[in-house]
Amino acid sequence: MRAKRAATRAWENYWLAMEKTLDPKKVEGAVSNTIAGNVKEVAALIREKYHPEDRLMLWFDFNNHDNENVKSSMRAFMQKVKPLLEAAR
Numbered sequence: 001m002r003a004k005r006a007a008t009r010a011w012e013n014y015w016l017a018m019e020k021t022l023d024p025k026k027v028e029g030a031v032s033n034t035i036a037g038n039v040k041e042v043a044a045l046i047r048e049k050y051h052p053e054d055r056l057m058l059w060f061d062f063n064n065h066d067n068e069n070v071k072s073s074m075r076a077f078m079q080k081v082k083p084l085l086e087a088a089r
Contacts (some may be wrong), residue, residue: 022087
């Protein structure tokens with residue numbers, strides 16, 4: 001839940017910066033396309049949305065300037081999500 005709230009805040013700030021207005025429908029659409037959640041949710045969303053041979057560009061620092069949090073998220077992805085994705089191949 002924390003990751004989804006962070007994704008919502010990130011998209012809100014993005015749209016405010018881009019357009020100087022906030023359109024809740026754009027935020028909702030962007031958040032629904034965001035991969036965020038706990039380890040199992042993230043792995044499931046990636047498997048659901050992408051082919052195993054696809055290449056992903058992941059932004060762990062999108063609107064997040066907390067260096068330790070960014071590094072922690074990157075480690076969690078590699079140590080916990082990646083093995084679930086590889087096991088599903």
